[in-house]
Amino acid sequence: MTTVRGARARARIEITAAIKDEARTQLAAEGAAKLSLRAVARELGMVSSALYRYFPSRDDLLTALIVDAYDSVGAAAEQAAAAAEQERPLDRWTAVCRAVRAWAVAHPHEYALIYGSPVPGYTAPQDTIVPASRVGLVLIDIARRAHTGEGVALPPLPDDLRPEAVRISADIAPDLPPALAVALVAAWSQLFGLVSFEVFGQFHRVVEDRDTFFATAARRLGQDVGLLPRG
Amino acid sequence: MTTVRGARARARIEITAAIKDEARTQLAAEGAAKLSLRAVARELGMVSSALYRYFPSRDDLLTALIVDAYDSVGAAAEQAAAAAEQERPLDRWTAVCRAVRAWAVAHPHEYALIYGSPVPGYTAPQDTIVPASRVGLVLIDIARRAHTGEGVALPPLPDDLRPEAVRISADIAPDLPPALAVALVAAWSQLFGLVSFEVFGQFHRVVEDRDTFFATAARRLGQDVGLLPRG
DNA sequence: TCACAAGCAAGAGCGGTGCTCTCGTTTCAT
DNA sequence: ATGAAACGAGAGCACCGCTCTTGCTTGTGA
Known part of the structure; x- marks a missing residue:
C-alpha cells in the first residue's frame, strides 16, 4: 500500500x-x-x-511552486471547459481563455513564475513538463471536438510550413490536420501574450476596459484556429 | 553649450x-x-x-539596462521598417516582426528583462515608458500607411468594445479608426507572446523549425490588423 | 523487546550579497 | 587660492543560500 x-x-x-x-x-x-x-x-x-x-535547495522549492502553479492554472482551464460543456466550440474556447486570464490576474506572481522569465537556470526541470501542457491540452480538445463536429475553417498552409506542421501535428494531436495543429500552437502562445501584457503591466495607460478587450481578442483567437462564429 | x-x-x-x-x-x-x-x-x-x-542601487542599474534594451529592440524594429520601405505593408509588418524576434533570440536575457516578469518592484519606472513604446510605434506606422494607402480590411467591432476602442484609438493613434487601433494592440501583445514562448522555452519539443513557424504566424498577425495579402 | 539506523531540529559557520558610513584625496568653480 | 563638491577606498551591518556537526526522536528488524 x-x-x-x-x-x-x-x-x-x-x-x-x-x-x-x-x-x-x-x-x-x-x-x-x-x-x-x-x-x-x-x-x-x-x-x-x-x-x-x-x-534540497531554493531552486527545488521554486520548482515545486512552479509545478503547483501549472496544475492550478491547468485545473482552472479544465474546469472552465467542463462548465461550458454544452456550448459551441468558439464559446468554450473563449470561456477557457477567460479562465486562464482570471487565474493569472488573481495570481500574478505565480503566473510570472511559470510564464515570465525562467527564474532558476535556463532549462525547465523534467517535473514541470507534463503539468505545463495541461492548458494546451484543453485547447486542443476543444479544437478536436469542433473538428470532428461542425468542422473548422482554416486558411491554407504555406508550402514551406507543411513539413513542420506535419511534425507538430504528429507530436501534439496526430488526429488533427496539420494546419489546425499549427494554428493551435500559434494561438496558444498568442493567448499568453495577451495575458502576459496585462499582468506584466504593458497595457498600463493603453487598455483600460481589459475585460472587454480580452474577451474580443480571445474570441478572434478562437476564430484563428478555425472555430466558427455562428451556426 | x-x-x-x-x-x-x-x-x-x-x-x-x-x-x-x-x-x-x-x-x-x-x-x-x-x-x-x-x-x-x-x-x-x-x-x-x-x-x-x-x-544609487542595484535596481537603478537594472532600470538603466531596461531602458537600453528597449532602445535596442526599438532601433532594430525601426531599422527593419526602414529597410523594407518599398515593400507592401504586410511584408514590412512581417519584416519588423522578424527583426524583433531576431533581436530577442540574440539577446535572450535582455529580452527577459523587458518582456519577462518585472524584476524590481511592480510598477515600471517613468524612464522606461517612452522607450518601451518604440516597437509599438513602428507597428502603428505600418498600419497607418496601409490605411491611408491601399486600405485595410477589418472585421466589424463588437458593440461592447466600441467605447474602449475609441479610447485606445485616441490614446495611441487618433488618426486611425478604432477597430484598427484595437486590432493593433492585440496583435502587438500577441507578437510578443510568440517571441516569449520561443525565448522562454515553451516551444521546446513542440516547434522545431521556428523560423518558418514564426514567419507564418507573424504574417497572419499582420492580416489580423487588416493588412492585405496581395495586390 | 531492545538496540541500531534513519530522520530530524538546532546551532555555528562560510562565503556571498546590497547597502551605508566615514575618511582622506582629487577636481572644479568661484 | 579656497571652499565645495565629487570621488575612491575601506570597514562594517544585516541578510542571504548552503554546509557541517551535534544531539534527540522515531521507526524497525533481529
Whole structure:
C-alpha cells in the first residue's frame, strides 16, 4: 500500500505543505526574487537549516511552486471547459481563455513564475513538463471536438510550413490536420501574450476596459484556429 | 553649450558606460537574478562602494539596462521598417516582426528583462515608458500607411468594445479608426507572446523549425490588423 | 523487546550579497 | 587660492543560500 506509514511520514507531508504555503504567501507579497528560505523558516518557527530536510535547495522549492502553479492554472482551464460543456466550440474556447486570464490576474506572481522569465537556470526541470501542457491540452480538445463536429475553417498552409506542421501535428494531436495543429500552437502562445501584457503591466495607460478587450481578442483567437462564429 | 565640461565629467560618462557594459556581460552570462553589483565592481577593478557613485542601487542599474534594451529592440524594429520601405505593408509588418524576434533570440536575457516578469518592484519606472513604446510605434506606422494607402480590411467591432476602442484609438493613434487601433494592440501583445514562448522555452519539443513557424504566424498577425495579402 | 539506523531540529559557520558610513584625496568653480 | 563638491577606498551591518556537526526522536528488524 501507499498509505502513510506513521506519524513521521504524515508530519513530513504536512510540513512540506506548510513550507509551500508560506512560500506562496511570500511569493504573492514580494515576488519570486525576494522569496527567502530563511524568512520562510523564520515564519514557520523553525531554523533555516531544518528546511533543507524538505527541499534540497531554493531552486527545488521554486520548482515545486512552479509545478503547483501549472496544475492550478491547468485545473482552472479544465474546469472552465467542463462548465461550458454544452456550448459551441468558439464559446468554450473563449470561456477557457477567460479562465486562464482570471487565474493569472488573481495570481500574478505565480503566473510570472511559470510564464515570465525562467527564474532558476535556463532549462525547465523534467517535473514541470507534463503539468505545463495541461492548458494546451484543453485547447486542443476543444479544437478536436469542433473538428470532428461542425468542422473548422482554416486558411491554407504555406508550402514551406507543411513539413513542420506535419511534425507538430504528429507530436501534439496526430488526429488533427496539420494546419489546425499549427494554428493551435500559434494561438496558444498568442493567448499568453495577451495575458502576459496585462499582468506584466504593458497595457498600463493603453487598455483600460481589459475585460472587454480580452474577451474580443480571445474570441478572434478562437476564430484563428478555425472555430466558427455562428451556426 | 552642453559639451563635456572637463575630465571629470568625461570620466563619469565613460565609467557609467563601462559599468553598464560589464553588467550586460554578466546579464548575458548568468541572467538578471545573478547580476551582482559587487561582481561588476570587482571585474572593473573598483571597490563595490565606489559603484554607488554612479548607480544609487542595484535596481537603478537594472532600470538603466531596461531602458537600453528597449532602445535596442526599438532601433532594430525601426531599422527593419526602414529597410523594407518599398515593400507592401504586410511584408514590412512581417519584416519588423522578424527583426524583433531576431533581436530577442540574440539577446535572450535582455529580452527577459523587458518582456519577462518585472524584476524590481511592480510598477515600471517613468524612464522606461517612452522607450518601451518604440516597437509599438513602428507597428502603428505600418498600419497607418496601409490605411491611408491601399486600405485595410477589418472585421466589424463588437458593440461592447466600441467605447474602449475609441479610447485606445485616441490614446495611441487618433488618426486611425478604432477597430484598427484595437486590432493593433492585440496583435502587438500577441507578437510578443510568440517571441516569449520561443525565448522562454515553451516551444521546446513542440516547434522545431521556428523560423518558418514564426514567419507564418507573424504574417497572419499582420492580416489580423487588416493588412492585405496581395495586390 | 531492545538496540541500531534513519530522520530530524538546532546551532555555528562560510562565503556571498546590497547597502551605508566615514575618511582622506582629487577636481572644479568661484 | 579656497571652499565645495565629487570621488575612491575601506570597514562594517544585516541578510542571504548552503554546509557541517551535534544531539534527540522515531521507526524497525533481529
